[in-house]
Amino acid sequence: MAAPERRFPILVVGATGAFGQRIAELLARGEAIELVVAGRTRDALEAKAAALSTSSGHPVRVAVLDANVATAADVAALGVRLVINASGPYEAGSTTLARAAIAAGCHSIDLADSRAFVAGFGALDEAARAAGVLAVTGASSVxxxxxxxxxxxxxxxxxxxxxxxxxxxxxxxxxxxxxxxxxxxxxxxxxxxxxxxxxxxxxxxxxxxxxxxxxxxxxxxxxxxxxxxxxxxxxxxxxxxxxxxxxxxxxxxxxxxxxxxxxxxxxxxxxxxxxxxxxxxxxxxxxxxxxxxxxxxxxxxxxxxxxxxxxxxxxxxxxxxxGPYVPALTSVALARRLASGAETRRGAMACFGLVGLDVILAEAAxxxxxxxxxxxxxxx
The missing domain is CATH 3.30.360.10 (Dihydrodipicolinate Reductase; domain 2)
Structure with missing residues (x-):
């Protein structure tokens, strides 16, 4: 009898915030996702993980992590394949978590709508390609x-x-x-x-x-x-x-x-x-x-x-x-594509035409x- 396929582990940072909690809720719908919720306040994270575990029927892990100081070792220790940064704010040059994910060999997605942040994100492209991962910024409403x-x-x-x-x-x-x-x-x-x-x-x-x-x-x-x-x-x-x-x-x-x-x-x-x-x-x-x-x-x-x-x-x-689910839809759709293997692009880029409209709106079911x-x- 074949062993069951391992679920794709995803870390959501800022999982108790306005948009992070919606991302976590949408991802918890899927059977193929192993969810890790992260932020700076353990009590709120434990409550969120318990609620998601009850609704999904799958255990949800908790990690106390600050996106502004996270290291590659912090990310690697969690054993995840994808990091979604929903913590914000996204200020120009504040790519600490994305760089940590890349160095740990993980894909990364953020919800940045900052013009300067997105414009400078291409500086991570060489590192992301060398690591064989996809790093995406702006996977939100805009x-x-x-x-x-x-x-x-x-x-x-x-x-x-x-x-x-x-x-x-x-x-x-x-x-x-x-x-x-x-x-x-x-x-x-x-x-x-x-x-x-x-x-x-x-x-x-x-x-x-x-x-x-x-x-x-x-x-x-x-x-x-x-x-x-x-x-x-x-x-x-x-x-x-x-x-x-x-x-x-x-x-x-x-x-x-x-x-x-x-x-x-x-x-x-x-x-x-x-x-x-x-x-x-x-x-x-x-x-x-x-x-x-x-x-x-x-x-x-x-x-x-x-x-x-x-x-x-x-x-x-x-x-x-x-309405607050709308900024979460694109990141969740892209995460599922990575989890299924359908998304094969690598490098660092803006989420500009990366995911089809029908695929994004399917997450609003x-x-x-x-x-x-x-x-x-x-x-x-």
């Missing part, structure tokens, strides 16, 4: 999911002039201090953005406008700095506009950031990031405002094969508080997440 959407829509166009992406979570979402600090750190800061065939300098959370998110309603939006702004422009030199915006559901919150952005832009405040704990406390106290519904859209504008103007919008609507695509009016 650029992982957004690039998969664009790849799926692009076939209907002869040329694409503009890519417009926007995200707005429901106010019920509790993002944690690190995520809030990352968002606040971009408020009022200069952002290089391709608009109307010219690189222009805009500022975070300015460019005030509105966008529709289906059942989540119309939301106010502002500019945000993300890796997509570079990646799409580099992929297609014919693009005239690559725009990314985000918005808060509760209007006073969004307008508050917009107003503060002018203070940062004027140099009166260096950064709003230090205010993260206080502002998050206010948000939590007012959690009853807004809803548990969020959304994301990706719109392409250009011309079809006959030269006629064409515009297509892909819309994701998330309800029942399931059973969640209150629905997607639709439709043509929209477009003027030349």
């Amino acid at each position: 650029p992982g999911l957004s690039s998969a959407v664009v790849a799926a829509l692009r076939g209907g166009f002869a040329t694409v002039d503009a890519i417009d992406i926007a995200i707005s979570p429901g106010n019920a979402f509790d993002p944690g201090v690190a995520t809030v600090a990352s968002v606040l750190g971009g408020v009022g800061q200069p952002v290089g953005m391709l608009l109307d065939w010219q690189w222009r300098t805009v500022h975070g959370w300015q460019g005030l406008g509105r966008g529709s998110f289906g059942s989540a309603g119309r939301r106010w939006l502002g500019y945000v700095d993300v890796p997509d702004l570079d990646l799409f422009a580099r992929e297609d030199a014919r693009l005239g506009t690559v725009r990314f915006r985000a918005g808060l559901e509760v209007l006073p919150f969004h307008l508050g950031l917009w107003a503060a952005s002018w203070l940062v832009r004027a140099g009166l405040i260096g950064s709003l990031a230090p205010l993260a704990p206080g502002l998050l406390a206010i948000k939590r106290a007012l959690a009853r405002l807004g809803s548990d519904r969020g959304g994301m859209f990706v719109e392409l504008r250009g011309r079809d094969a006959e030269g006629h103007p064409k515009a297509v919008r892909w819309l994701l609507e998330a309800g029942s508080g399931h 059973g969640l209150d997440i629905k997607c639709s695509t439709h043509d929209t009016a477009h003027e030349p």
